[in-house]
Amino acid sequence: MQPDFIPLCGRVAASPRVKPYRNIHKALRLAMTSTLDALARVDADDAVAVSSVLSQVEQLLEFCDGHLRHENAFMHEALRERDPDAPRDFDAEHASQQRVALSLHHALQRARLHDADTEAVLYQLYLVLSVHIADHLRHMADEETTLTEAFWAMFSDREILDVEARLVASLTPAERDVSSQWMLRALNHRERVELLEAMREGMPAAAFDALLQHLRVLLTPPTWRRLESAFLTTTKA
Numbered sequence: 001m002q003p004d005f006i007p008l009c010g011r012v013a014a015s016p017r018v019k020p021y022r023n024i025h026k027a028l029r030l031a032m033t034s035t036l037d038a039l040a041r042v043d044a045d046d047a048v049a050v051s052s053v054l055s056q057v058e059q060l061l062e063f064c065d066g067h068l069r070h071e072n073a074f075m076h077e078a079l080r081e082r083d084p085d086a087p088r089d090f091d092a093e094h095a096s097q098q099r100v101a102l103s104l105h106h107a108l109q110r111a112r113l114h115d116a117d118t119e120a121v122l123y124q125l126y127l128v129l130s131v132h133i134a135d136h137l138r139h140m141a142d143e144e145t146t147l148t149e150a151f152w153a154m155f156s157d158r159e160i161l162d163v164e165a166r167l168v169a170s171l172t173p174a175e176r177d178v179s180s181q182w183m184l185r186a187l188n189h190r191e192r193v194e195l196l197e198a199m200r201e202g203m204p205a206a207a208f209d210a211l212l213q214h215l216r217v218l219l220t221p222p223t224w225r226r227l228e229s230a231f232l233t234t235t236k237a
């Protein structure tokens, strides 16, 4: 870690400006650590659990790959229009992450074949995934600080929100479901309420109620109770 990284994190954290990477990166971190944790604990002789955790790894790889492609197409593209050099190092890291993800897909296929010692294959996958995640964690923190400051230097908050809105509009319904579910679990209460308020504006009331009911299952009971009372208060106000 560079010595100036801690003050850089402090500047970004304390700024009142729009933070375009925060929510989605919190979501990705939770998806990564939950999946790694599930892979660590799965029993090789439990075929149902093994199949479930392998699907979870596959969904994580798809989530990461989609995120990276959307960043390239919208965030990096927007930065490049104002400063061609701004996203260069991050473009290269994305290309490297895509190559590692391909190797992980091969390891995943091998684990699915059950033609070898399943416990050893799962452990191999766990080790490779742990390094892939470590690389992502470092990369995301760099992006979330360096590129956030690049956005702040060249874009107004309104313009950043417009770039973000174009990215969100490009998501498939399945991609939107995956990212919003991880986000709503990963955020703190204030951030979760802010996101839900924004989502409520773009969806029918019945769909929003269904989403809230789904969150009742997804969130821990204390988190759900706090959220429920926040929305009851909002409705009454």
Ligand SMILES: [Fe+2]
Pocket: 068, 071, 090, 094, 139, 140, 143
């Ligand atoms: Fe990235």
